[in-house]
Amino acid sequence: MAPLLTPDAHAQAMSSMPRVLVDEAHQQAYSIDIEIAATMNPVAPADNSYAAAAAALRHRGFNVTARREGLITAQVLATADVFVLVHPSESVWEKTTGIGSPRLNADELSAIGEWVRAGGGLVVIAEHEQDKYGNNLNELLAQFGVTVVHTTVVDPISNHNGVAAWAKPQVTTPGEGITAGVHHTVVYRAGTLAFGADVNHRVILQSSPTAEPAGAPLAAVVNAGEGRVVVFADSDLFSDDSISDGDHARLFTNVIAWAAGSDAARSEASAAPARILPPAWHDLKSVVTELREKQNADGSLDTDIHDATAVTALVEQMIASIEQLAPLFPHDAAYLTELVVDLRRWVDSGFAVPDFLSSLMLFHPEENRRDGVEHLVVFPMYTQNGNLARVFEAVWIGTCWPDWIRQIEENGYANAAFAPITFIDFTAGYDTHSAVLFPETVATSSTPKFTWGGIFCDREAARFRKVTLQAAEILKLDLPADAELLLRDQRLAQETYVLWDLVHDRTHSRGDLPFDPFMIKQRMPYWLYALEELRCDLNTFVEMTAFEREGIPHATMVKYAILFDRLFRFPITGDRKRNYDGLGGQIIFAHLHRAEVVRWTNNTLLIDWDRLDACVGELAQRVNELYRE
Known part of the structure; x- marks a missing residue:
């Protein structure tokens, strides 16, 4: 091979x-x-x-x-x-x-x-x-x-x-x-x-x-x-x-x-250079912030309350900023052109419930998966685990797609819809727990066909690092040296999340599939979707063992990320109700604890690292058998 x-x-x-x-x-x-x-x-x-x-x-x-x-x-x-x-x-x-x-x-x-x-x-x-x-x-x-x-x-x-x-x-x-x-x-x-x-x-x-x-x-x-x-x-x-x-x-x-693994060394190693964005972006961000405060939860705007002429002027300011920024994003020219059309169509509708399906269908970040490629994203949209109102958001994003990830994707881990992205700047709807950009969140007249999904690997990585370091301190968990290295280094953690998500997401359509073929899209019932997310993570964990044999450095880091996110971050952070990821984490903890791979004794968490891989592999096998039987 x-x-x-x-x-x-x-x-x-x-x-x-x-x-x-x-x-x-x-x-x-x-x-x-x-x-x-x-x-x-x-x-x-x-x-x-x-x-x-x-x-x-x-x-x-x-x-x-x-x-x-x-x-x-x-x-x-x-x-x-x-x-x-x-x-x-x-x-x-x-x-x-x-x-x-x-x-x-x-x-x-x-x-x-x-x-x-x-x-x-x-x-x-x-x-x-x-x-x-x-x-x-x-x-x-x-x-x-x-x-x-x-x-x-x-x-x-x-x-x-x-x-x-x-x-x-x-x-x-x-x-x-x-x-x-x-x-x-x-x-x-x-x-x-x-x-x-x-x-x-x-x-x-x-x-x-x-x-x-x-x-x-x-x-x-x-x-x-x-x-x-x-x-x-x-x-x-x-x-x-x-x-x-x-x-x-x-x-x-x-x-x-x-x-x-010192804080100083890893912070310097992963620090991004300071970025000065053009004035047109700050103008766009300002006007979007003003406009979204006037919108209703469905994205419409009440002209009995807000002056239509003034709102139209705000939209024209948005358009002017978008057109100034458009030359920076030639790969998105068709989308940005149609975005202007959709904005003016919304004005012409009297600020009714917005329909941005036309421009959304022309936005394809999955077709420009080159490391460092950037996109300007402006839509009326809700943000998952963030702002539930479909109001305007403006987001400047980058792409995290190093060549080694591309080669893995091409060599047996195809996931054409996967778009790993990073924040460069954003409006208030993303100043939340939200770490995804999905087309179904955009205000449209009909549900678009799912062709891509954006995961903000930088936010996922930063939250993981913060929560795990704090949890380890509280639980007196003596971290392995390479796990600590991961938690001190933002760049390493980001790339780890890209590899994890790449393999995890493709697993949703591999092997014996869920009991309910519609469950993945609905994410209901939450306990069943918890099992599906857990299945994908467990199989990703097992797959990383093969990656380790090839000397791919992020493989071990993915295993740490799965374990710590499942044990610590998913169960205890965020404000989601019926947290399917947290439930999956409790299942992992229960399995590892029963096998005495994880021990919680005298307010100290101990992990038997020598037995961890085999025990997680056993749980993966049991879940896969449950799906078949």
Whole structure:
């Protein structure tokens, strides 16, 4: 089976993910290039290679590059979200890259410190007997209150293959948070860590009670200013010959994701540049706001109350603004031309119940699914989960359709009616909970044939991030590092929602279908539609497992989004009555809780991430069987 994405499209999908820069210009004892490692150690290149670790990161979507020349400067660090320093050493002790000095100079130390405190993520992987290698990692780490202690942990009881120096440490919170999916590790001659009195740190690996020294920190994470620091006192556990031992690969990807997940770093990564819209738009928005306040709920306007001449002048101002803006939207020329006709037809009707079917039939955002394409949308319409009156709204929207999404849609996930859109600006009807733009919301003389549906992925993503972060804090849920990364990054969350909606929406017409063939359009009875929406989400969740195997980074994020939206946002937010999405969320919670995948104990929510996929898959199977039987 051909891959879903071409290499270029896969690279584009990865562009939303963090950039990881690995330093190899300070006589490191490892390289992420196996060929370079082979020149360092021809007999056993795996001993000096982090190629498998880099591959694990790339499979999860991270952009990993190596830096093999020059000094570390602010400009160098600006190209990365995470900077990785692995075991610099004098060549008398280790086979090294042979590039540069193992010691960072004063300017490099300062640049790294300032970058971290401003929001950067630093990963330092040191060694046992740290002082002998001729590097000054401890001078770097002193800025963050951490010291790698010159020692070697031995454990005669809890060790690997009977070697006391190959100790098996304890994972302090196995399976949770930064160690989600991590239960077993081995260190191969590790040092220990020490911390200053006021250092905001968390130990993630510690030596066992039978070790010497016992209960000593071997790996930890530190919050430093706006940034994050990860420190390990052993480098062998992530080398090619050891990364498959225990849960080392998962631990490595977890700590990189955590280091990349600071608020400052992700806010900067996903921030959109400021946009200045033309005066004609502000004129249009102003006049629409004035006009909609005069309309009745059905869109008509009472000329016994409002002066017809003044209202006609408002409509002409609308038309003038639309015509000024029209050249910015050449792909919508037919629609915008007919929109003017419909507006004047409404004036000629004496401001009766509006009928904008003619212009609506010429508006086709699904035919212009190119990333960044924009549309001017003006209709008398209600906004779903927002303003129920069919009054005028003006919305300037963009299209979120990166090439990697297009390729997925073309390679087996066809959804021709799907139009993922974003807000650029809008009138009051969209200053609500509404996150959709559907043709059936427009005031028309007859119901139009459904040919497209617009989903505002930016609003969906923003609400999801806000609610989930707050829910996790209230419920004391220790989020996996990559889930936290998703919740800190608006761009990543938006693209995640596009992929989710693409696969979810097509599922409505795939497989054994609902009991009532008219139910989807009516969304009634609400409990039955809850089951249908749940079916589509569960099958999307299962489908993402195949996407994960292809290394599509958003696949794991879609699974988090489905889980958290169903558990948190849908049941408790918004003002919908008979909330079918919330009911579906309660079904997921009940199923996971009964299987003890989700536990709500002592006001703390715990999730067994290792069993989650299988349990959700079981529920999907049961719902699909219910549809058939």
